[in-house]
Amino acid sequence: MIGLLVAAPLLGAAVLLCGGRHLNRTGHWLGTALAGVSFVLAAVLFVDMLGRPGDDRALHQHLYSWVPVGGFQADIAFQLDQLSMTFVLLITGVGTLIHLYSVGYMEHDNRRRRFFGYLNLFLAAMLLLVLADNFLLLYVGWEGVGLASYLLIGFWQHKPSAATAAKKAFVVNRVGDAGLAIAIFLMFTTFGTFAFGPVLANAEEATQATLTGIGLMLLLAACGKSAQVPLQSWLGDAMEGPTPVSALIHAATMVTAGVYLITRSGAIFNAAPDAQTAVVVVGAVTLLFGAIIGCAKDDIKKALAGSTMSQIGYMVLAAGLGPIGYAFAIMHLVTHGFFKAGLFLGAGSVMHGMNDEVDMRKYGGLRKYMPVTFVTFGLGYLAIIGFPGLSGFFSKDAIIEAAFAKGGTQGWILGAVTLLGAAITAYYMTRVMLLTFFGEKRWQPDERGNEPHPHESPKTMVIPMVVLAFGSVFAGGLFKFNDAFVNWLRPVTSFEHGHPPIGVAAITTLTVVVLLIGVAAAWLQYGRRPVPVVAPRGSLVTRAARRDLLQDDFNHVVLVRGGEHLTRSLVYVDNKLVDGAVNGTAAAFGGLSGRMRRVQNGFARSYAVSMFGGAALLVAATLLMRAV
């Protein structure tokens, strides 16, 4: 049953990728259908799970022994508990919607079949990731989604930028994967196994150092996958991929895998405070980092990418808070899944109508041309800035409270950071909103003279946007309603109430205030006066932010250039030194030979001399031997 969840999309991928051209017409529907199938399955399982009391809701399925070598016993086995269930629903649900959306979005791409194949592959891998019952199988899904993301980012391979972005994403992720691998090594050498059950159950028994080590390595993995500082650089470029991909993989699901990993290994982090602190720091830094970038980008998708980064920063931070945060992290993850996916789909719809123009400075006043997109996007916008009553409000507010509840100076700092983040979020999202839908039209005919004719997108694209909009409006309230979500997750993530130093009400009001400030600031800058089509030079900070706060340039200079120099010099060394030594020896023998053969000068008498000398030597040697 659980296996089928993974099998369905996997089958789809196999058929679509190996199947020939004759699938071109029907392929996309097949893919969508199979995604739907796994969603239905998930729903059935969910209902079935609700039927059982909280503590024995987890399902286990052992398929077969995978790699048995000595003490190393890796199995293909699944575990479906509340945490996995949450993800499964999110993945299959949003996934199905985005499949549907892509049917329209990719209509004019002659490689649509393959696109759906990749999407199905991604679903399979992502489901495997969240359903695995041991870290090795999780690792498989982990790299599987990496592969899918690589294929989809680089889907338009004829664009060098896309190809480069794809490679960058995979390599950066590989760094994280290496972390996960090392974490698994440590688990194996410590516990002799890497299955969730025994490892998490016995986490406390391991030494502090080991746990910290494992924790940090897991964090590294999470940073890679969830685009957290310092491994965040790939996410911005990843926007080269088709927009549905950005929505599904780089907003709703894959990038949140890091949060899943940390939450899943909560037992380890709980026992390793140092590692936890590291998690919190990473989260805090990233949520500001992403937010700042989000403010500076004129590319609508890049702006949303920055916001994704920052929102995941919230989740990671929450997950770093321990039992008081896990549930909220996941909750925010789900709500974010809805509204961020919605926002991306909206952006996609806008681009669809604007000849794939991404520069917001060339939009403006679009609310008249694409009303549905405007509304859905707007709801998503309200949700993400945490407008009271919408889902983002509940989840983010909870996280801010938990941050304060961390207690001590740490608590205050974290609280302040989260609040500041909320303000900036409000600012840049408002900016996006204003630039895109308000003001007067700023687009001109492009160099080829064809002027974009903004229009509403086809049904297949609109429906998903609407559905997601509903999600972004109501999900939060639903979850918050007498702590339904927290209680649902409690058996897995063990929840305890945090006690913020100042009243909950106070925090809520604070949140609303900062949010209003952010909106106001944005309106002052972009709402009142016309927006220049060409970006002004901007302050130093702005320019830095536009360049991802120079972090990319750092990578470029230090890693890329440095690496090139290293490899080039190594190639030189290999040819000249290592190989040169070999050829040199050969040459040396040749020269020696050339010199030695001169003795053979053709004169019989000199031969006689050598014989005579030889005889003398022989005699001398023999006598000498006797002498000594």
Added chain:
Amino acid sequence: MADTSFPLLTATAVLPALGAVATAAVPAARRDAAKWLALVVSLGTLALAAWIALAFDPGGARYQLTESRSWIADFGVRYELGVDGIGVAMIGLTALLIPFIIAAGWHDADPLEDASPNRRWRPTQGFFALILMVEAMVIISFAATDVFLFYIFFEAMLIPMYFLIGGFGDRAHSAGEAEGAKQRSYAAVKFLLYNLVGGLVMLAAVIGLYVVTADQLGQGTFSMQQIAEARAAGELTMATNIERLLFLGFFLAFAIKAPLWPLHTWLPNAMGESTAPVAVLITAVVDKVGTFAMLRFCLGLFPEASAWATPAVIALALVSIIYGALLAIGQRDIKRLVAYASISHFGFIVLGIFAMTSQGQGGATLYMVFHGLSTAALMLVAGFLISRRGSRLISDYGGVQKVAPVLAGTFLVGGLATLSLPGLAPFISEFLVLVGTFSRYPAAGIVATVGIVLAAVYVLLLYQRTMTGPVDKPEIERLPDLRPRELAVVAPLIALLIFLGLFPKPLTDIVNPAVEHTLSDVRKTDPEPALPEVEAAK
């Protein structure tokens, strides 16, 4: 179970040998007959190898299907064959890959259209006969349990390989036909001399081994069993220094064959200049004899010395992993890139062997098999690509994916296998090697893990530069996609990579007992986990 009445191993080696003779004897005009004959023979060999795998009982004796005849009594040399799980795996790999190599090289040795005298030298018959000859010799050396017998074929296989490398290069050489010929013969000579030097040093060690056994057991012997028994019975005890010298003698030869840094420089030349199928033959089959021999002979004959040398060997292996990967990143030539990648992978294999854990050595054995498959897939597709464009330079490609999607796709899968993506077979072996290494030498394990990141870099760089981007070269626009024959070569390899990636158990079941034996040879056991009771609880 193991039917010893019929000399199965001998038959498996003799069949291709006879096939080689027959193929060579096919008259010049009947070129295709020779090809088909060779293919059929290789398939027959594969069938025999399958029979071996079936006849082999994982739970049975260490060496099975044994044969033993007196050969050169004066040197105490016996014709002794026998396989353990590792041997079965390696013979299986060899017998499996040869048909693909033959099919992939179907047209590599066809005479060129214009029969000008200097081009006349492409005897198809010879090409396939040599391949079969190599197969026969490789199989014998995998099955030999007599050191001298092994040595003979270990050395002898250099000759056919030498002719394969030097005699049959790519049709259109980037640097022109004449220059190409020069480079080829340089590569061939380098290959042969390099390996011959190693082999000769090993010869000295082999003689030394004889002398040691002779003056301790009265009669010199090369039989693994006899030596093992004598050791067990305490009749044979090597002086520490002697054992170390002999170990070094053997190890040098295997390290050159494997090849291990800094003895690797022959491989890029050899693989770069030879045709893709031959390159596969080198790296996927012949070089495996080196690593296999480390596992069987270095560890089996000189356990103490192996333990003594382990730190140095592991250091070399690590250097190979990182160094090979970095150089692969820096290559401009597709085949040389794959060659350096192989150097990196051989580093992993050696690392696993000398980690002296069941995961490490089991992983190393699987690695030998899986690396064979993955490199075959990648290199053969690369060969198809090169044969289309007539250039090995990466810079001559770009955007292939647009005109030849299937080719690009298979190439990508081969690449992903090379960077050992989970779900594909190589991942399992690489992870096992890493775990096995880490559990005994954590630092080494971590350093080696860097290798998997670098692997991603060189594979994806290669794919990006050749397959993606705009099609801006006229030659590329006319590039045809994979032909049925080529697809028939690649598809099964990919299928195998996926299947073994998901279900390697049949292989591990065969290999594990053999690895346990090897570990007991060196008197090592896996390190216990820090919290053994968890293990127990599980």
Added chain:
Amino acid sequence: MNPANYLYLAALLFTIGAFGVLIRRNAIVVFMCVELMLNAANLTLVAFSRMHGNLDGQIMAFFVMVVAAAEVVVGLAIIVMLYRSRHSASVDDASLMKL
């Protein structure tokens, strides 16, 4: 009797012969120097034969003479042939083959 003096003489002759071979160019002379060396050997043989009081040495000396004669036949034949084709009997002229 004490053969020392004869030995000294023989050694002297031998050395003279040897050096003759090394320094003289004319093939005939070189060859005669070789003969001189042989005769030095003969002298030694005879002296020792006398010392040991058995005849082996002397008999051998006869053999050596015979052999020397045979060598002369072969040698002169070769040298004459060389002289005919080169109009010189210098050993150094015959140095086409070298290295």
Added chain:
Amino acid sequence: MSADPSIQAASGVHTLWTHAAEAPSIEFLQLSPALIVLGAAVVAVLVEAFAPRSARYALQVGLSALALAGALAAVIGLAAGGWATEKAAVIGIGSLALDGPALFLQGVILAVGLVSVGTFAERRLEPVAHGARVDSFAAQPAAVPGGPGEREAIKAGWTTTEIFPLLLFAVGGMLLFPAANDLLTLFIALEVFSLPLYLLCALSRRRRLLSQEAAVKYFLLGAFSSAFLIFGIALLYGYAGTVSYAGIAAVVDGSVENPSPALAAAMGNDALLLVGAALVLMGLLFKVGAVPFHMWTPDVYQGAPTPVTGFMAAATKVAAFGALLRLLYVVLPGLSWDWRPVLWGVAILSMVVGAIVAITQTDVKRLLAYSSIAHAGFILAGVVAVNPQGISSVLFYLLAYSFVTLGAFAVVTLVRDAGGEATHLSKWAGLGRRSPLVAAVFAIFLLAFAGIPLTSGFVGKFAVFKAAAEGGAGVLVVVGVLSSAVAAFFYLRVIVLMFFSEPAAEGPTVAIPSVLTKATIGIAVAATLLLGVLPQYFLDLATQAGVFVR
């Protein structure tokens, strides 16, 4: 020192004298091999003298072949009759040994000689001159090269059938050389086989100047070395008072009972022994072509007619090493502490110099000459092992090596251009593409020289190195393998040239030989592979044969 010599004469009157007094019995049966060959040689001379020119070729070839075959049969018969092992004895008035090594090597020499008759008699390689098929020997050796006399002779289609008696004499001497059991016989045998070789070297049909030069060099240096040899013999005689191996051996290890005062006095003086031994060694090392007595080898090998070179390279080494072995193992074992280090040095020098200098050679025959020097070094490694394995391994090596050499030079005779044999390596470029079979055969021989497994060369090399290692000469083994690695390089160079390089525009052609040369090459290939794959029988043979009679 007593004053009266007559007394000593009475007591000390010695072998030759006394034997001569009572007419000695000659063991004709046991001597038959040598007798047959030498007898045939005499008959052959008579044929030269009286048979009509037209009939000589047939007669000579038949006679030589018959004689050598008969002698070979006799050797085999003797060996089968147990003369190699339990019936081994000293025969011919103590001047010859009839034992395993002697018979084994005689067998090899006869086989080589028999095969060489084929190459000597080959008449299909040279272009037909004035309607007469001719062999590769000078039409009229006495005539001036290119002079009228030569032209006359060529016109008349004369051929030098004297080569066959010369060959027979040489073989006869070589048969005696390894069997010689006293220094006198050693010296005589040496000269008996050297003198004909000097002449044979001078008889080339093409490039006669080189041929003559080779002869002169070989002759002068050979005479020079035999002068040293005989002087050494004289000193040894002075030391031991006898020339018989057994006698000298007895004196050396001081096991002679009540020595005469003179002998006692001489025995006191080791210098005689040591210098004498050294000089005798030098004489033999010259014949095997060991460094530093090797310098004649390249020139002579290059200049001599190729069939002669092949015969010489193979048979001379066999004979000389046989004599060397007997001398060291029978006469001077008591002295081994003195000569082993020396021979170590010589062996190492030979291996290294031979291998290294060969790298840059450009002429096939010179290349093979240098390789033969290196091989002399390898064999010496087996010689210095001073153990039974040493003997048997050397015997086997000689067997293997001689056939490879014969075959290699036989192939060289086939590759020809307008100027005769095309021995310059550049001419061999691309031979493998023109005539793959010939190239492949030559490649097999080269691989055997290089000691690649599954060829006789490998087994031989392994045998000698193994013996050396067991004899405690590990260093030699290491130097040996390293220098054979260097050696491998130049053998490979030739293979590369033949197979992987473009053929020269006006390259040489491969002449189609008669059955004679074909047989030679065929036998050589067969021997090379047989000894490489199934050497056990011959190793047993060598082991059984590896005992010297004393």
